[in-house]
Amino acid sequence: MGMPPAAERLDLPESARAVLRALVTDGPATRPQLGHTLDLSRPTMSVAIAELAKLDLVTSQGTTKGSTGRSAVIYSVAPAAGHVLGVEVAATRVRVAAHALDGSQLSSREERMSARRRNVTAAATAAAIELVRKVRADVGHRHGPLRDVVIGAPTAPTEHSSDRVDSLRVDGTEQLVSSLPVPAEVPVVVENNVNCAALAEHRLGVARNQRMFAYLQVGVKIGAGIVLDGQLLHGAHGATGEVSRMPFPWGENESPRRAGLEHYLGSEALLERCAAAWPASAGPPPRDAKALFEAAARGDVHARRMVDRHAQDIGRLAVGVLSVLDPGLIVLGGGVGQNQLVLPEVQRVLRSLAWDTEVTVGALGDRATVLGAVHLAISRALNRLA
Template identity: 45%
Template sequence: MPPATIPPLTESSRSVLRVVASSGPITRPRLGAMLNLSKPTMTAVMNELGALGLVAPIGSQQGAMGRSATVYALGPEAGYVLGIDVGVAQVRAVAQGLDGTPLATAELKIAKQQRATTEEVAEIVDEAARTAILAVGKRSKNLRSIAVAVPRIVSRNRLGLSRRKGPEAVLQRLRQSVEAPILLENNVNCAAFGELRDGAAQGREIFLFLQIGVRIGLGIVIGGKLFRGFNGAAGEAGRLPFPWSAGHVPEREGLEHHLGSDALMERCIAGWPATAGEPPATARELFDRAHAGEKEALLWVNRHGADIGRMVAGCIGFFDPGLVVLGGGVGQNPLMLDEVRHVARDLTWATEIAVSSLGVNGTVLGATRLAADYALADILGEAPDATLVLSAGPAPDEGPEAAFG
């Protein structure tokens, strides 16, 4: 059953609920002081929100003058949300309260030697969601929304227009098994939103999140909100022309191929001197050997750091973001940070460059935060910020295809 519809709230009640959802447990006097609400107004607000089950007392706190004050938190009817990260090799699901309280996690592998079909990934997504929902159990009964991060461009303008299956097709089973609205968002955008809410970019109005892994992507935050572009494709940094010089003609996604970890290892293995022993087989091994102080490995890591620094300099020139956060399997490695900063500083103006503080969980945590913001906006009767929201029900059957080909 879907959660009960919340009747329109008074402006004061909306303000209080918004603060409780963002700050977590808080005393009634503190709420009144923050929002400049009188005691009678606070009484009316708490009665309204309490009757709806949206807030509830959870204890008391001793004040400076010896008086105790009631502490309020989100109530049982506020519900919870799910964030799901659909990767190439695994699916992660995280359940949280609207205030970020962790409730459950689930992680399932996509056990395929080759790329799984859309239907196979859809089954794993549904299983991960159901596993997380079962783990939440009786702690919260209202699933308010689900946000799913996918490694594809997500655009309401392109929904249903492509002959190929869109990213929404991986949700075909989930849409039949839950009654909550499902948000679909690009994975790099989710990671950027995670950094904004809980990571290295908290409180920033403008910043860039640059993901460097097997592929590259850019999450853009302007005015404290994700900037998605007309087609939902803003941040497809791998489409920047590369190589670009008098003697070269740029190739499609040439920069992504050059900076991706697969191309890095191809160059590394091809250029590894015989006197340095066996070359590393993977990017992880390369960075592990560099971390151990191996000279040749450090040389290749610094070369890659310089390449990333050049790209960062270009992004700074476009956006003047004040902060660039590096993430992804390769980008978040701190071994490259000094070289990235050095090269970017030489090519453009001084800009803060940091490594993601959320690591591999950044995408799913960002998706969960997006779902919570959507759910809260729905309760408050406000317009939510979402790229694409899918209702319950089956998706069109378009035949089997690799999920993220």
């Protein structure tokens, strides 16, 4: 019968859908294992596997012997079942990754951008287009149809945003979506980059098995991603986690500025404060956040003082998130937030201003966003197939 079209909803029995979902989510398994997990009888399992094999969605990959000595065939998602793309447009890079439906990486390419930017520029769009072409050429026709594309960008998600939050839509995003060299029938959506990173930490990183947690990104920009029961929270207007909109500064003689907190906590403002406070006797101030943290790690007293002060401010932001959501875990990410030097002060501030809550640094580093985009694309493709 052959593989189904990329965006087609298959007419499969519920048992076959359950088997496919289990193989995608949990990996290869034998019929007895699948039957036990899904509470399906042997005849039902046989029909389900036959239906999926007929569509090139599952394949056998050898046998294994159980405790009774009997051999059982191991089934997995077939290479021909298809693949997805995750596209990351970040402040300093563009990255594209192709993964099979079982999550295995097929290809990944990256291009560094010469200047930090807050919009999806023409240069970023051109880089993404070229990287998608190269990655698709790498994958070729050996891994079935392209089934879904998710773009992780510092913007409101396309599927959940509304006219009320148009100010969160980054210029150039729509052109990027329409320009990607993928077949017309393949769905392409944009998801907020921090939400993508949060999803990746839930699927692959330090937040696995967490019912509710908050991913707090601090770097060039700030943002939060909230996962509850395995799902991203988007809110009524797609703006959940836009912590940069918290009123700041806020005092008797001060009026909040739009996105003032993001400006204050962003790495550019951190370096401005560092340059202003850096004593002339200590030589030139660090040129970027990486150099600042490296100096602090070496024991430079001036750098460590700036890092600790910034970590205290990040802790206060974490208290705001904690006070509203009360998550079981806060995961720190982003170019600044994921540095281990930040963690102790954030923990101290949480204990002093709120209550003791587990805080940790993300496990996926700067690949969190693209991996989250990939796994969101897999989930979307699986929802159409199964």
